[in-house]
Amino acid sequence: MILKLEHINKAYHTGKLDVPVLHDVSLHVEKGEYVAIMGPSGSGKSTLMNIIGCLDRPDSGTYELNGEDVLGKDDNALAKIRLMNLGFVFQNFQLLARETALENVALPLVYAKVPKKERRERAREALEKVGLGDRVAFTPGQLSGGQKQRVAIARAMVNRPGILLADEPTGALDSHSSLQIMELFQQLNEEGVTVIMITHSPDIAAYARRVCDIFDGVISERNGQVNAAQQAERKAEAEAEEALARMRQRSAERLRHGSLTKEEPS
Amino acid sequence: MLENIRLAFRGIASHKMRSFLTMLGIIIGIASIMSIVSTIKGTNDALRDKLVGSGNNTVKVSLSSGGQELSIYDASSVPQNVQPIADETRQKIADLKTVKQVTLYNKRFVTDSSVFYGDNSVSQFNMYGVDDVYFDTVGYRLKTGRAFLESDYTLFRKVMILDQVASQKLFPDTDPLGKTVEFMGQPFTVIGVMYEPDDYEPDIQTVEDYYNNQDNSNGLFFIPKADWPIVFNYDEPENVIVKATSTDDMTTAGGAAAKILNQTITSTSDDTPKYQAEDLLGIVKSQQKLTAAANMQLIWIAGISLLVGAIGVMNIMLVSVTERTAEIGLKKAIGARQSAILGQFLTEAAVLTTMGGLIGVGVGVLLSYLINRFSGIPVAISIPWSAGAVLISMLIGVISGLLPAQKAARMDPINALRRE
Ligand SMILES: Nc1ncnc2c1ncn2[C@@H]1O[C@H](COP(=O)(O)OP(=O)(O)O)[C@@H](O)[C@H]1O
Numbered sequence: 196m197i198l199k200l201e202h203i204n205k206a207y208h209t210g211k212l213d214v215p216v217l218h219d220v221s222l223h224v225e226k227g228e229y230v231a232i233m234g235p236s237g238s239g240k241s242t243l244m245n246i247i248g249c250l251d252r253p254d255s256g257t258y259e260l261n262g263e264d265v266l267g268k269d270d271n272a273l274a275k276i277r278l279m280n281l282g283f284v285f286q287n288f289q290l291l292a293r294e295t296a297l298e299n300v301a302l303p304l305v306y307a308k309v310p311k312k313e314r315r316e317r318a319r320e321a322l323e324k325v326g327l328g329d330r331v332a333f334t335p336g337q338l339s340g341g342q343k344q345r346v347a348i349a350r351a352m353v354n355r356p357g358i359l360l361a362d363e364p365t366g367a368l369d370s371h372s373s374l375q376i377m378e379l380f381q382q383l384n385e386e387g388v389t390v391i392m393i394t395h396s397p398d399i400a401a402y403a404r405r406v407c408d409i410f411d412g413v414i415s416e417r418n419g420q421v422n423a424a425q426q427a428e429r430k431a432e433a434e435a436e437e438a439l440a441r442m443r444q445r446s447a448e449r450l451r452h453g454s455l456t457k458e459e460p461s
Numbered sequence: 462m463l464e465n466i467r468l469a470f471r472g473i474a475s476h477k478m479r480s481f482l483t484m485l486g487i488i489i490g491i492a493s494i495m496s497i498v499s500t501i502k503g504t505n506d507a508l509r510d511k512l513v514g515s516g517n518n519t520v521k522v523s524l525s526s527g528g529q530e531l532s533i534y535d536a537s538s539v540p541q542n543v544q545p546i547a548d549e550t551r552q553k554i555a556d557l558k559t560v561k562q563v564t565l566y567n568k569r570f571v572t573d574s575s576v577f578y579g580d581n582s583v584s585q586f587n588m589y590g591v592d593d594v595y596f597d598t599v600g601y602r603l604k605t606g607r608a609f610l611e612s613d614y615t616l617f618r619k620v621m622i623l624d625q626v627a628s629q630k631l632f633p634d635t636d637p638l639g640k641t642v643e644f645m646g647q648p649f650t651v652i653g654v655m656y657e658p659d660d661y662e663p664d665i666q667t668v669e670d671y672y673n674n675q676d677n678s679n680g681l682f683f684i685p686k687a688d689w690p691i692v693f694n695y696d697e698p699e700n701v702i703v704k705a706t707s708t709d710d711m712t713t714a715g716g717a718a719a720k721i722l723n724q725t726i727t728s729t730s731d732d733t734p735k736y737q738a739e740d741l742l743g744i745v746k747s748q749q750k751l752t753a754a755a756n757m758q759l760i761w762i763a764g765i766s767l768l769v770g771a772i773g774v775m776n777i778m779l780v781s782v783t784e785r786t787a788e789i790g791l792k793k794a795i796g797a798r799q800s801a802i803l804g805q806f807l808t809e810a811a812v813l814t815t816m817g818g819l820i821g822v823g824v825g826v827l828l829s830y831l832i833n834r835f836s837g838i839p840v841a842i843s844i845p846w847s848a849g850a851v852l853i854s855m856l857i858g859v860i861s862g863l864l865p866a867q868k869a870a871r872m873d874p875i876n877a878l879r880r881e
């Protein structure tokens with residue numbers, strides 16, 4: 196299992212007010228999955244994404260990434276995980292305006308201490324892969340929204356992370372550009388990249404093989420599919436209920452035999 | 462690091478006006494310090510060249526009594542209890558580490574005799590009895606003729622070298638070479654005319670200098686030291702000139718030579734003269750200290766403008782960090798460690814102030830030349846100070862960039878990204 200979040204709770208503390216955002220969220224994702232997370236604005240999608248992306252820490256719960264506990268790690272260790280294992284795509288692209296497409300894409304390689312020549316080569320390759328081989332020297336101001344987002348995808352994937360996290364990647368794009376982005380995601384997923392994508396749009400969510408809904412900070416699986424965490428939880432609940440029922444039955448029997456006050460070893 | 466420098470230049474280039482105004486404080490501070498330092502150094506160098514003579518580094522070690530150089534002007538003024546300098550003593554001085562060359566000479570201010578050629582004569586002049594390295598050590602050159610040869614000494618040849626003043630007086634219309642003059646009843650053949658290159662011209666700084674110069678105004682006469690006892694009937698105490706290995710060694714060399722010489726004087730009576738080295742360097746240093754002290758206060762004032770500049774840099778860097786919240790957030794999100802962000806902003810501040818420092822040094826040099834051009838104050842650019850100024854500018858950048866860079870490094874990536 197590549198991602199294993201269990202019983203995650205998160206509240207924001209603004210002044211005296213506590214704003215609870217995530218309630219007991221559990222999410223298991225297998226390697227190579229393509230998950231869409233849907234929900235209305237303010238339901239906690241980005242908050243969850245930030246936790247998955249090791250940018251933020253929950254108030255309680257556990258989180259394992261590639262079988263390793265994440266929450267116990269310090270900031271530098273988390274930076275390294277983000278650098279090597281996670282790729283980020285944002286709604287507003289988050290490209291550096293003064294840098295060329297190539298330099299933007301090469302940025303994670305700078306932090307990974309890749310030598311300059313190799314940086315350029317790999318950044319160029321990544322841009323070619325998203326169909327922007329002829330735009331390497333363009334600055335974001337010279338690119339359309341869809342092109343900008345493709346540069347952002349190239350940047351997210353240049354360090355070859357196993358997981359791509361996208362927070363409303365098509366939120367600022369027209370339908371044609373959105374389609375191109377979805378094709379890219381599809382392709383990456385087919386190559387084995389685990390994709391987790393937040394979206395508003397059911398059309399976009401339809402590209403994912405699995406959809407989770409989040410509403411007021413509570414997550415649920417769609418399409419009758421039950422995710423592993425919920426499965427486990429339901430099983431536990433069912434077992435607990437069963438056990439309770441058995442206990443009731445036994446108590447009732449004991450009452451009948453008048454032995455409630457005189458505990459006998461059974 | 463290189464990547465950080467590239468980013469810094471790009472950042473500075475994208476805010477040219479703002480960057481320049483930020484640098485201005487540093488530029489003004491460094492430029493004023495540089496021109497003050499150039500003026501101090503220029504004045505000091507001029508002082509030193511004038512008094513010490515550039516590149517010659519010779520120190521007179523002469524018999525003195527009561528702090529005054531002993532003047533021998535007739536037989537009665539010759540001190541009786543000082544012997545001529547032994548060869549062994551000369552060698553000891555020559556072996557000193559700070560000494561490059563030693564020359565021994567006799568000197569008399571002749572008042573009771575004259576040098577004659579035909580109807581012309583010169584009286585009241587300095588007569589020198591010199592060894593064969595004297596001219597070389599002191600830095601005198603020959604205008605015409607030849608120098609003293611070893612054979613002049615071994616054969617006790619009566620030969621003479623004149624300076625141009627003496628030559629003019631005795632031979633106004635004729636070539637002096639090969640002519641025979643008379644001195645103390647002895648014939649001397651003139652073999653050469655010498656001159657002092659400009660560097661070694663006497664500088665009149667003190668009353669004593671004035672009299673010494675006055676003494677030389679009737680001309681200089683040189684004969685081989687071997688002839689001295691023939692002319693004056695006695696061996697006389699000698700004086701020494703040492704050439705130090707460097708200007709900074711002059712005081713040491715002179716002092717050490719005087720000490721060796723004084724050890725040879727056995728008489729303990731109060732009127733015995735002692736060898737004393739002239740301490741030109743010491744005089745120069747004390748004068749230099751005076752000029753430097755006066756100007757040091759100016760440097761402090763210029764330092765204040767550097768401080769103001771540093772605060773300006775910190776202020777702009779803080780603004781820059783706030784403006785670039787999104788950039789910082791993104792970089793942290795994609796995996797930049799705190800140290801990477803810290804490094805980026807420190808580099809940017811350092812590049813900014815180093816550029817300011819470089820421009821400041823350039824402006825300072827220009828200002829120095831303008832000061833020299835319009836006020837005539839001597840200036841000299843100090844390379845170590847220039848390098849130091851640039852280095853200090855860099856340091857100012859690092860220090861004033863520290864707080865803003867830390868603010869950037871500690872920024873929470875979520876808030877940073879969210880703010881967009
Ligand atoms: N840094 C924050 N401080 C306080 N409240 C926040 C902060 N971030 C998000 N919230 C609140 O948490 C809730 C969920 O936000 P978010 O996760 O961004 O929702 P979504 O992405 O689904 O629109 C919202 O009510 C939002 O106002």
Ligand SMILES: [Mg+2]
Binds near residue numbers: 240241362
């Ligand atoms: Mg959101």
